[in-house]
Amino acid sequence: MKKITDRQKQVLDYICDFIDEHSYAPSIRDIQKHFGLKSTKGVKDHIDRLVEKGYLNRTDGTARALKVVGERNTVIRNVPLVGTVAAGLPLLAEENIEDYLPVSADMARTEGIFFLRVNGDSMTGAAILDGDLVLVRPQPFVEQGEIAVVRIGEEATVKRFFKFNTRIELHSENPDFEPIVYWDEDEDIRIVGKVTAVFRTLE
Amino acid sequence: MKKITDRQKQVLDYICDFIDEHSYAPSIRDIQKHFGLKSTKGVKDHIDRLVEKGYLNRTDGTARALKVVGERNTVIRNVPLVGTVAAGLPLLAEENIEDYLPVSADMARTEGIFFLRVNGDSMTGAAILDGDLVLVRPQPFVEQGEIAVVRIGEEATVKRFFKFNTRIELHSENPDFEPIVYWDEDEDIRIVGKVTAVFRTLE
DNA sequence: GTTTTAAGTAAACATATGTATAGGTAGGAG
DNA sequence: CTCCTACCTATACATATGTTTACTTAAAAC
Structure with missing residues (x-):
């Protein structure tokens, strides 16, 4: 310059x-x-x-x-945070939105992106703790072994996703939890989106 | 309303x-x-x-x-990101600033707050991975067991901080690393600040 | 020594912009 | 029916604001 x-x-x-x-x-x-x-x-x-x-x-x-121009001219985007998702309600219904958090536009290019508060210790092994916020980009598939938000019946959880032919495995990344196994024919499992970032506050 | x-x-x-x-x-x-x-x-x-x-x-x-007024009027703050800190240079010298990241003003109330990129796997046990960004609030002390940025000689590292009388222990939270022990009299150790948040992108 | 550039004064000008006055119409509340 | 409010047209005014021309001074560049 x-x-x-x-x-x-x-x-x-x-x-x-x-x-x-x-x-x-x-x-x-x-x-x-x-x-x-x-x-x-x-x-x-x-x-x-x-x-x-x-x-x-x-x-x-x-x-x-x-x-x-430049450093102070950051483009941001307010991304909705959905908390613990009430059973049966669509994930992004207005009733579920707890808050909006500003995120650098670089991180949130996609339309429909949202934050989800993780509950439970099932992803501790992947360095995602209870209470952490994960940034989720909605998409119907993920690569082998990527961390995804998966909807099982009426509940949404965060798991590492694997698929071998028609066998679907959801890994908890916590030695205390066994992988959950599904089969393609099961109608009640669907990928909501991919986890693209993790946010945690410590105070 | x-x-x-x-x-x-x-x-x-x-x-x-x-x-x-x-x-x-x-x-x-x-x-x-x-x-x-x-x-x-x-x-x-x-x-x-x-x-x-x-x-x-x-x-x-x-x-x-x-x-x-309202939700779309979020107050943000651009927080400087310092990368791997070059030996001898003051932590927040302009030469070290890699980028500025927008953060909700709620998270960055204090003057002088900054991001630091963590390198190494020493904090894996506390769910902080290599490459993660930690938000650091500068302060000369932390509570027992809080995660702090500590400056040892010319290098800055992230550790869990303990002090027993004049004995200082820096815990790596990784079973492969032994706690580092210092004594108050050692001049080359100083708390830079407290880690108040963790950010990670997964792509 | 001449030219160029930074930084400024002085005085206008044209347009952008917020505001005001004086109405009009339609629908609901009382 | 009358009053009030939401919503709109037409016109005008005062000020805010970006832009320009003409000129000055001092320092740096050549």
């Missing part, structure tokens, strides 16, 4: 801080007042330089449309 | 979508055009109703200063 002068850095910092505080960009005159300048032109020059050098975006040519 | 009419919901949805797309709020005339209205007054009425009912904020009285 091209070098910017100290003054330009000051202006950029002010714009970042302003957006953090107000959720919208400062006007040129906001910036002018903050630096005690007596003309808008000085500010315009700085902004033009910062745009040229790739630190700001000004593609929309309207009021307060400045965008900061 | 007070009820809103279908039309008001449409307007609110449009404002939300517009902000998602542009990062700044629509002007009254943007909304007017979108709904094909022939006067700005209709829009103004809707906005006034939505503000009265608590769905929008309009405290700043300037251009594009509308803010949506």
